Structure formats: C-alpha cells, structure tokens
Amino acid sequence: MEVFIRPNDSFWYYSELFDIPLDLIVQSNPDLEPSQLAVGQLAQIPGYMADQYQISSGDTFWNIAIARNLPVDMLQLVNPNINPEDLQIGQQIVIPQRVRNLIITDFSNYTFDKFTNDVSRLLTVYPFIVREAIGTSVMGKEIVELRIGTGSKHIHVNGSFHANEWITTPVIMRFLNDYVLALTNGIPIRGLNLLPYFFETTLSLVPMVNPDGVNLVINGASAAGNYEEDVLMINNQNADFSNWKANIKGVDLNNQYPARWEMEAARKPDSPQPRDYPGPHPLSEPESLTMAELAENRNFSRVNAFHTQGEVIYWGFEGLEPPIAQEIVNEYSRVSGYQPIRYVDSYAGYKDWFIQEFRRPGFTIELGTGVNPLPFNQFEEIYQESLGLMLANLYLP
Numbered sequence: 001m002e003v004f005i006r007p008n009d010s011f012w013y014y015s016e017l018f019d020i021p022l023d024l025i026v027q028s029n030p031d032l033e034p035s036q037l038a039v040g041q042l043a044q045i046p047g048y049m050a051d052q053y054q055i056s057s058g059d060t061f062w063n064i065a066i067a068r069n070l071p072v073d074m075l076q077l078v079n080p081n082i083n084p085e086d087l088q089i090g091q092q093i094v095i096p097q098r099v100r101n102l103i104i105t106d107f108s109n110y111t112f113d114k115f116t117n118d119v120s121r122l123l124t125v126y127p128f129i130v131r132e133a134i135g136t137s138v139m140g141k142e143i144v145e146l147r148i149g150t151g152s153k154h155i156h157v158n159g160s161f162h163a164n165e166w167i168t169t170p171v172i173m174r175f176l177n178d179y180v181l182a183l184t185n186g187i188p189i190r191g192l193n194l195l196p197y198f199f200e201t202t203l204s205l206v207p208m209v210n211p212d213g214v215n216l217v218i219n220g221a222s223a224a225g226n227y228e229e230d231v232l233m234i235n236n237q238n239a240d241f242s243n244w245k246a247n248i249k250g251v252d253l254n255n256q257y258p259a260r261w262e263m264e265a266a267r268k269p270d271s272p273q274p275r276d277y278p279g280p281h282p283l284s285e286p287e288s289l290t291m292a293e294l295a296e297n298r299n300f301s302r303v304n305a306f307h308t309q310g311e312v313i314y315w316g317f318e319g320l321e322p323p324i325a326q327e328i329v330n331e332y333s334r335v336s337g338y339q340p341i342r343y344v345d346s347y348a349g350y351k352d353w354f355i356q357e358f359r360r361p362g363f364t365i366e367l368g369t370g371v372n373p374l375p376f377n378q379f380e381e382i383y384q385e386s387l388g389l390m391l392a393n394l395y396l397p
Contacts, residue, residue, distance in 0.1 A: 001048040001096060001125075004080050005041045010034070017074055018096070020047050020184055021195055027128035027150065044127045047184030048096050050078065055091040060084070068095065099125055100185060104177045107170035108376050109218050112141055112211040118173060119144060126180040134206070135290025138248045139225060141211040143290050146176060151200040154299050155393045158206040158291065159306040161254045161350065162245040162275075163213025164373040168306040171367065171383050172207040175390045179203075190391060197394035204298065209287055212248035216241050217373065224248055234272050242373055245275035247285055252276050254305070256288035257353035259317065264348040278348055288350075295354055302328065302361040304393065305350050306386070308374050310366035316342035317355040317362070325361035328396055335388030338365070365389060 003014070011034045015022040026034055028044040037043070053064070061084040065072045076084060078094045087093075103125055104118045123129055130147040137143060159168030181187065182194045208214060215223040216231060220241060224231045227248045234250045235241060246252050250272025255264050261282045269277045283289045295303065302325075313336075315321060315329040321342075329340040346352075351362035368374045368382045 001045045001050050001078070002042050003045055003077050005037050005039055005043055006077070006080070007039050009037060009077075011037070011043075014043065014045060017071055017077070018045055018048065018098075020045065023150070023199070024128050024183060029127075045096075046126050046128055046180075047099055049099055049125060051095040051097040053093050053095045055087050055089055055093060057089055059087055061087075064093075064095070070096065098185075099181070102174075102177050102181065104170075104173055107174060107379055110166055110170045110173075110214070111218050112208060112215050115169060115173070115208050115211075116142075116144075119146065122177065122180065126184070129176070129180065134294050135286060137210070137212045137287055138285065139212045139227070143206065143209065143211070143287060145294065146205045146207070147202060148176065148179065148205075149198045149200075149202040151198070151202050153201045153301050153397070154204060155201055155302060155304075156204040156206070156295070156298070156300045157304040157306065157390070157393065158209055158350075160208045160210050160214050161305060162252075162307060162372075163210050163217045163241075163247070164243060164245055165306075165308045166208075166214040166217060167308060167374055167376065167379060167382065168367060169207045169214070170379065171306065171386050172205055174383050175387065176205060176207075178387075179390075190387070192391055192395070194394065201394050203393065204294075204300070206291065206294070209291060210247050210253055213244060213246060213253075216248060217244050230272075235274055241274075243274055245372075246273065246277065247287055249285065250274065250277055251279040251285050251288075253285060253288045254307075254350055255279070255348045256283055256285055257292065257348050257350055258282040259349070259352035259356045260347035264346075282348070291350060292353070295358070300354075300358070300360070301397075302363070302393075303351060303354050304389070305362075305364045307364055307366050308372055308382075309368045309370055311336075311338045311369055311385070312366050313338050313340050314342075314344055314346075314351065314364040314366075315340055315361070317352040320359055321355050321361060322359055324397070325355075325363075328361050328392075329363065331392050331396060332363070332365070332389055335392050336385045338385070 255278035
C-alpha cells in the first residue's frame with residue numbers, strides 16, 4: 001500500500017503506526033534513504049491493502065477508526081486530500097486493511113500465467129520480495145527468481161525442472177506466501193518466529209524452471225505455439241501430454257549438467273523425447289544454462305531441487321559432498337519423514353553438478369508418492385511435508 005510522506009514522518013513512525021517491523025518497511029523502499037525522506041515521496045507499506053469506503057451520515061475519522069480498531073492518524077495518512085473536518089456523504093476514502101490471509105488461494109493447474117499473476121499480487125502487498133528475471137525459456141517466457149531476506153547465508157530452492165512435476169511450483173509459492181504473512185503479522189510457523197531468519201538468510205526461489213513444459217502438460221499442444229507440430233511428433237501424435245517431463249524441445253533439463261553427462265547420454269535416448277533425452281551437449285538449453293549461471297553468480301550455501309515423487313532425498317554425488325551434508329539431510333529427514341539416499345545410479349542432474357562444482361550440499365527432494373503427475377488432491381499433504389524442509393533451510397547453518 002502506498003502513502004505520501006508528510007513533514008516529520010519517518011519509517012520508524014510508520015513501523016509503529018502500522019505495527020510492521022521497521023526492516024520490512026526499509027526493504028520495501030529500496031529507492032528511499034530512510035534518513036532523508038522528502039515530503040511528497042511515495043513510500044510502500046507492506047502487509048496492507050487499500051480498501052475503499054463511502055462516507056455515510058454521521059461518519060467521522062474518529063468513529064471510523066474506532067470501528068476498525070485503527071489509529072486515526074493512519075486514516076489521515078492514507079487520505080492526504082481529505083479534510084476530516086468536512087466529510088461529505090458519499091465521499092470515497094481509503095481504509096487500510098491489514099492482510100491476514102493468504103493472497104494465493106488457487107494452486108490447481110498452476111500454469112505460467114497463473115504463476116506470473118500470483119507473483120505480481122504478492123509483490124504488490126509485500127514489496128520487500130525481490131523479483132528478478134534471470135533468463136528466458138525456449139519460447140521466451142521469463143524464468144523468475146524471487147528473493148526474500150537480507151542475510152549472508154544464501155539458500156536456493158527450485159521447482160518444475162520437470163514439466164509434469166509442476167505441483168512443486170505451487171508448493172514453493174505457498175511457502176513464500178506463508179512466510180511473508182508470518183513476517184508482517186508476527187505469527188510463528190510451527191513455533192518458529194521467522195523474523196530473525198529474515199536477517200540471517202537470503203532465500204532464493206525459482207519456482208518454475210520449465211515454464212514452456214508446464215504449460216504444455218496442463219494446457220496441451222496448443223500451448224506449444226510454433227512448436228505444436230514438433231511436440232506432437234515427439235509425443236507420437238498423442239494429445240495427452242501428462243507424462244511430458246522435458247522442455248518444449250524434448251530435452252530433459254535435469255539431465256543437462258556437466259556432471260558425468262556423457263554417462264547419461266550413452267544410456268539415454270539420442271533424440272528429443274517427452275523425457276530422459278539429455279540434449280546434444282551439456283547446457284544446450286536456455287533453461288538449464290540459466291540455472292547454472294544463477295549458481296555461478298551467487299554464493300549459495302546449498303541448493304534444493306524439488307521434484308516428485310517418492311518421499312526421498314538424494315544428497316550425494318561421487319563422494320564430493322561435504323560432511324555437513326549428512327547433518328543437513330538428517331534434519332530434513334526428521335522434519336519431513338522422507339528417506340535420505342546418498343547415492344543413486346543417475347547423473348547429470350542439477351544437484352550433482354552443484355556438488356561437483358562448489359563442493360557444497362545439494363539435494364534432490366522427491367515430494368509425495370504415486371505416479372507423476374501427482375493428483376492435486378495430494379497438494380496439502382505434500383505442502384505440510386515440505387514445510388518442515390523449507391523452515392529447516394532458514395534455521396540450519
């Protein structure tokens with residue numbers, strides 16, 4: 001919610017007035033210098049929305065504020081052009097409304113358009129979230145990173161490397177919405193006060209690595225645009241794309257990394273397929289290259305790649321994982337109930353490459369059980385299992 005800065009206003013005063021942590025207000029206004037606020041500048045107040053109200057007979061700012069348990073000065077701040085001594089029947093004013101519920105409520109059939117719209121809505125209410133387009137898909141869709149927190153510990157989580165595992169995207173988005181809601185309302189999650197972790201941890205989220213593939217799985221061949229004939233040919237003219245894991249060109253993005261890629265290429269398909277084709281060479285696809293460049297440009301302490309299914313956590317690669325990885329995966333297992341598996345006969349994945357390149361912990365986390373794509377009625381159960389993992393990423397070293 002936007003307010004115009006008045007004489008003698010300060011971020012500290014806004015923090016007291018709106019009962020929002022000062023640092024969240026500072027982070028919501030990166031272009032403003034807190035010690036040099038100028039009258040007339042626009043400031044963002046996180047955790048609030050502007051509600052319209054029509055003045056009725058007998059209304060005053062005082063009784064409106066009392067009825068809504070708001071400070072009178074809050075009404076005056078958000079209605080700078082209204083004279084409270086001369087309210088007119090039928091006049092429209094703004095009532096600040098604290099957001100106490102989830103912004104995102106529809107997590108089903110989570111297409112790129114739905115994801116994009118939800119990101120926009122979250123940023124409007126919680127401008128301390130940082131959005132960055134880190135690359136584009138084959139079809140030109142933005143691959144979006146969302147960052148939250150100011151800490152020196154950088155943790156990365158991604159979802160939807162595989163198209164028919166799109167349920168991992170709303171799982172990540174649900175956590176983000178729960179996190180910001182907890183921060184702005186001072187509500188603990190599973191007994192944890194999350195504000196201290198906002199200062200300790202910078203959380204990097206790429207909820208949808210493979211937007212073209214996700215749209216193909218959910219909306220069918222028409223979502224492929226100029227690639228429609230190609231995907232139908234790759235899919236043997238089958239209009240059902242529910243088993244499609246690859247990007248729009250038929251390349252499995254999680255078989256694309258230079259971590260024994262040649263071994264995978266020797267035993268996997270050698271042409272575009274709905275799944276498992278590792279591409280003509282490592283990092284041939286813009287989506288996988290974008291994710292590699294992200295890790296190379298940041299100082300991630302660890303990465304989580306969310307996949308489905310199996311309720312297992314893969315955490316080793318060629319003995320290159322550091323000793324602390326075992327401590328971390330044991331805690332992941334405790335809070336989620338998932339089984340840790342150190343080594344598996346699979347290579348060229350994102351976590352494999354991350355461990356190899358940086359000698360830091362990387363984890364492939366298989367959410368839920370069943371056959372992909374998992375039925376959406378598992379969403380709440382999957383989310384509650386993953387919630388422990390996401391919280392652990394905040395408090396673990």
